[in-house]
Amino acid sequence: MRIFLDTANLEEISRAVALGLIDGVTTNPTLLAKAGLSFPEGVLEVCRAVQGPVSLEVTKEDAAGMVEEGRKIASLAPNLVVKVPVTLEGIQAISVLSKDGIPVNATLVFQPLQALLAARAGAKYASVFLGRLDDVGHDAISILGECLEILEAYGMATELIAASVRHPMHVLRAALLGTPIFTLPFGVLLGLVEHPLTRSGLERFLQDARSVASSMRYPK
Ligand code: E4P
Numbered sequence: 001m002r003i004f005l006d007t008a009n010l011e012e013i014s015r016a017v018a019l020g021l022i023d024g025v026t027t028n029p030t031l032l033a034k035a036g037l038s039f040p041e042g043v044l045e046v047c048r049a050v051q052g053p054v055s056l057e058v059t060k061e062d063a064a065g066m067v068e069e070g071r072k073i074a075s076l077a078p079n080l081v082v083k084v085p086v087t088l089e090g091i092q093a094i095s096v097l098s099k100d101g102i103p104v105n106a107t108l109v110f111q112p113l114q115a116l117l118a119a120r121a122g123a124k125y126a127s128v129f130l131g132r133l134d135d136v137g138h139d140a141i142s143i144l145g146e147c148l149e150i151l152e153a154y155g156m157a158t159e160l161i162a163a164s165v166r167h168p169m170h171v172l173r174a175a176l177l178g179t180p181i182f183t184l185p186f187g188v189l190l191g192l193v194e195h196p197l198t199r200s201g202l203e204r205f206l207q208d209a210r211s212v213a214s215s216m217r218y219p220k
Contacts, residue, residue, distance in 0.1 A: 001175070004052075004183040006163065008035035010042070012186040013049050019189075024052035026105065026127070026163065026183040028083065029059060040076055047077035055105040055125075057083035058093070066093035074102045081124065083107045086114045091121050098122025105161070110138075112146040119151055119158035126151075127183065129164035130174070141173045148177055168192050 002023035005016045008031040016022045025046055027037075037043060047054050054077070058069045070082040070093060082097055083105045084090045094104050098121060105125040106118030110133060118126045128147050133140035147160055161181040162174040168191045171182055184192075209216075 001179075002052075002181045003189070004055075004161065004181060005050075005189065006031070006165070006183040006185050008032045008037045008042075008046065009186070010035070010037075010045060010049065013046060016186060016189060017050055021189070022050060022052070023181075024054060024079075024183075025050050026055040026083070026161070028057050028107070043080075044077055047079050050079075053079055053081045053103065053105075053125075055081045055083045055107075057085075057107065061087075061089060063089040063092035063096070066090065067096045070097045070102060070104070071100070081105050083127075084123075086118050086126075091117055094118060094121040094123050098124070106158075107163070109147070111143060112150045115147040115158070115160065116150050116154070116156070119154070119156035123158050125159050125161050125181070127161040127163035130162055130170050131164035131166040133164075134166070140170070141177070144174055144179065145177050148179065 003021050004024040004026050005013055005022050006026050008027040013025060043056060056073050058066045060066045060069050066084055073080055073082050081103045084094050085108045086106050094106055097104050103124040105127060106123035107127045109115050109126050109128045115126045128144050130140040133143055144162060151158055159180045161183050162179045163183050165171060165182060165184050165188055171192060
């Protein structure tokens with residue numbers, strides 16, 4: 001199981017890397033705009049900050065444009081992964097880039113057949129957007145389950161990423177399905193660790209420890 005951080009915020013990335021839990025980063029144009037990351041300097045800083053794949057999304061809509069931009073992205077740093085939306089044009093671009101040996105993260109996947117076609121086109125990763133599915137009244141977790149099942153049925157090497165994760169329950173349910181990769185906003189990552197009973201339990205232990213502190217002697 002691997003955890004990517006879904007952000008373009010350098011401070012969040014360095015804090016998460018320090019936790020020792022981060023295997024990669026995913027970004028999208030919205031996250032880049034929000035973080036105000038410079039291009040390519042800021043993106044390269046992200047690539048240096050994390051040991052693992054960093055997904056950067058193409059901004060062109062036609063296949064030729066996506067391929068050209070994807071090749072440029074891949075040439076910037078060895079750990080960059082080209083993020084390509086699963087449209088007809090995108091599938092064409094995924095085929096070309098993958099045949100060139102460029103790793104692709106097929107993004108904006110909302111149903112199992114999109115995952116299957118992205119895998120057939122050679123994508124290394126496919127990102128299933130859980131939160132956005134739930135937002136429009138679909139059962140995101142059962143769709144994710146079908147995506148996992150369909151790739152497994154055909155022995156596809158493409159790895160699914162649980163994306164658009166909004167809360168720890170998404171992570172729990174996706175983990176119970178054996179989803180190989182999660183891409184998490186920093187706040188959700190923190191939410192996986194923090195529990196009010198851990199906090200209150202620790203406060204109580206520390207309070208009691210202070211009352212016996214004077215009698216505690218560690219051997220030298
Ligand atoms: C995935 O790679 C995307 O960047 C991301 O998970 C989108 O999440 P959102 O639906 O919260 O914007």
